[in-house]
Amino acid sequence: MRTTDTLAPPITVPxxxxxxxxxxxxxxxxxxxxxxxxxxxxxxxxREIVLYRVAPGDICLQTFGCLVxxxxxxxxxxxxxxxxxxxxxxxxxxxxxxQDADFRARLFGAVARRFADMERLVEEVALTGIPARLARAxxxxxxxxxxxxxxxxxxxxxxxxAREVVSRQLSVWARGGLIESGxxxxxxxxxxxxxxxxxxx
Amino acid sequence: MRTTDTLAPPITVPxxxxxxxxxxxxxxxxxxxxxxxxxxxxxxxxREIVLYRVAPGDICLQTFGCLVxxxxxxxxxxxxxxxxxxxxxxxxxxxxxxQDADFRARLFGAVARRFADMERLVEEVALTGIPARLARAxxxxxxxxxxxxxxxxxxxxxxxxAREVVSRQLSVWARGGLIESGxxxxxxxxxxxxxxxxxxx
DNA sequence: CGGTTTGCGTGACCATGTCACAGACCGACT
DNA sequence: AGTCGGTCTGTGACATGGTCACGCAAACCG
Numbered sequence: 001m002r003t004t005d006t007l008a009p010p011i012t013v014p015x016x017x018x019x020x021x022x023x024x025x026x027x028x029x030x031x032x033x034x035x036x037x038x039x040x041x042x043x044x045x046x047r048e049i050v051l052y053r054v055a056p057g058d059i060c061l062q063t064f065g066c067l068v069x070x071x072x073x074x075x076x077x078x079x080x081x082x083x084x085x086x087x088x089x090x091x092x093x094x095x096x097x098x099q100d101a102d103f104r105a106r107l108f109g110a111v112a113r114r115f116a117d118m119e120r121l122v123e124e125v126a127l128t129g130i131p132a133r134l135a136r137a138x139x140x141x142x143x144x145x146x147x148x149x150x151x152x153x154x155x156x157x158x159x160x161x162a163r164e165v166v167s168r169q170l171s172v173w174a175r176g177g178l179i180e181s182g183x184x185x186x187x188x189x190x191x192x193x194x195x196x197x198x199x200x201x
Numbered sequence: 202m203r204t205t206d207t208l209a210p211p212i213t214v215p216x217x218x219x220x221x222x223x224x225x226x227x228x229x230x231x232x233x234x235x236x237x238x239x240x241x242x243x244x245x246x247x248r249e250i251v252l253y254r255v256a257p258g259d260i261c262l263q264t265f266g267c268l269v270x271x272x273x274x275x276x277x278x279x280x281x282x283x284x285x286x287x288x289x290x291x292x293x294x295x296x297x298x299x300q301d302a303d304f305r306a307r308l309f310g311a312v313a314r315r316f317a318d319m320e321r322l323v324e325e326v327a328l329t330g331i332p333a334r335l336a337r338a339x340x341x342x343x344x345x346x347x348x349x350x351x352x353x354x355x356x357x358x359x360x361x362x363a364r365e366v367v368s369r370q371l372s373v374w375a376r377g378g379l380i381e382s383g384x385x386x387x388x389x390x391x392x393x394x395x396x397x398x399x400x401x402x
Numbered sequence: 403c404g405g406t407t408t409g410c411g412t413g414a415c416c417a418t419g420t421c422a423c424a425g426a427c428c429g430a431c432t
Numbered sequence: 433a434g435t436c437g438g439t440c441t442g443t444g445a446c447a448t449g450g451t452c453a454c455g456c457a458a459a460c461c462g
Contacts, residue, residue, distance in 0.1 A: 041320065041323060041324055041327070041328070043324065043327070043328030043329070043402070044328075044402040045328065045402075045451090047327075047328055047450095049323065049327045049328065051320070051323065061316060064309070064312065064313055064316065065313040065316055065317055068309045068310055068312070068313040069310060069313050069314075071313065071317055074317065074320045074321070074324070075320060097305065098302065098305075101299065104298065104299075105269075108265070108269045109269055109270055111265065111269070111312055112265055112266040112269040112270050112272065113270075114316070115262060115265065115266055115315070115316075115319075116266055116272055116275065118316075118319040118320075118323065119242065119252070119275045119276060119319075120275070121323055122242060122250065122252065122319065122322055122323060122326060122361075123242055123244065123275070125323065125326050125327045126242075126244070126248075126250045126326045126361040127242070127244030127245075127246065127248055127250065127361075128244070129448080129449090130448080130449070151408085151409060151410090152409075152410070153408095153409075153410095160327040160328070161449080161450080162449085162450055162451070163409090163410085164410095164411085164412085164449095164450075164451080164452090165448095165449060165450065167409095167410060167411065167412090168411085168412085168449095170410095171410095171411075171412095181410090183408090183409060183410075183457085183458060183459080184408095184409075184458095184459095201244070201245040201246075246420090248419095330417080330418095331417080331418070352439085352440065352441090353440075353441070354439095354440075354441095362418080362419080363418080363419055363420070364440090364441085365418095365419075365420080365421090365441095365442085365443085366417095366418060366419065368440095368441060368442065368443090369418095369442085369443085371441095372441090372442075372443095382441090384426080384427055384428080384439090384440060384441075385427095385428095385439095385440075
């Protein structure tokens, strides 16, 4: 597979680094080699929502709009873990698109995934209730395990809601024995029930 | 500009035709030559929200995910006006991407626009109040004019809310002299005030 | 050990969404 | 004209979700 090739000199950045902010111009095309980038949107009220995550081998699409038609970013990107990334200058990007079928395939795959992510997100935010959204977020973050280390605040931004709302829902579930709750971490005592709630729309 | 070239035999379809539904497989790549396609998402409750519109010269991206990684549509596409479209079979699509720089530019432009649309939508649905969303929708649909022919129901799906909510907000504005309201149509009596509300986040 | 920061719980209140139903308007047909 | 059925709109009552204003407890740190 060409997809493991190096396209540009790798750069490492520590977790927590802000890669780009809303309204900023873009420097180049970002390819994630290792680590995860969290892309979020922040409203005027300060409330935040996670749009999607960019995984290794993936291509960050925020840069895309910039490069194609000069629109500045609307979102913010933060290194969720330590990262190794490559940055392609615009000319190199266009050359690769024209010449490299593998690069095109990766690019289009990334576009399709981001697009599906965004549709799912709109569906959830606009048409799905808090219990289902929160249950999905918990199961997603737990990733098969029974322990999740997050604050209510983080969960709230994950589902685009407010901390108080998350706290209330979690305490209901804790009383019902679905979860165990502690400062900064949660235990999923009854993941089956959570899955059920997550399905329910 | 190559963008006015014909890529495939044009097909005409009447307004109201459903081009694709959620969960369906895709037939090919749709390029809109004339008319507007409205792409919407429908929740289990039956509530609907407009994701974006595909304008002439534009490329419908719902087909994109299908062609690239086989994901079926999540959304539904309806001909909002009578349409003239072209449908590219997958092989032709891939050939054009590889060989035609103009086609690539159009494709990327469409991707960037759709992406910006979706981000705006998430921002509105998740972080923006009803008055601002509704005012924006009105101004957008009025398109500079002072008259809009829509039902409250349609406006509701435009902003991803419920008819009653729209009705209530509109009657407040009607009492305040910002709009005049009739069955199936609205007059924007004070567009400046609406613009103000639209800005307010 | 005190002080500070951060995370959590909670009640009151406002904004939105849902449900149920009534009335108004419109077109089609006698 | 009348009236009938369908669509559109108005409205009250209630459920859910978001905001604000707190107080308290756990972790952190000198």
